[in-house]
Amino acid sequence: MRACRRCHILTNRNTCPYCGEPTSDHWHGYLIVLNPSESKIAEKMKIKMPGKYALKVR
Numbered sequence: 904m905r906a907c908r909r910c911h912i913l914t915n916r917n918t919c920p921y922c923g924e925p926t927s928d929h930w931h932g933y934l935i936v937l938n939p940s941e942s943k944i945a946e947k948m949k950i951k952m953p954g955k956y957a958l959k960v961r
């Protein structure tokens with residue numbers, strides 16, 4: 904799995920399927936967001952859609 908440097912979503916592609924930024928395989932921890940509008944962490948991370956996100960991406 905790789906993580907997008909900008910929106911932190913996890914994917915196995917080299918570029919993010921959502922924002923087109925290059926992805927990185929240097930990331931730590933992950934977060935599953937089911938309901939972005941009801942999650943404080945999602946709000947903080949500016950997550951708009953449900954999915955799996957890396958907490959930290961280098």
Ligand SMILES: [Zn+2]
Pocket residue numbers: 907908909910911912919920921922923924
């Ligand atoms: Zn992205």
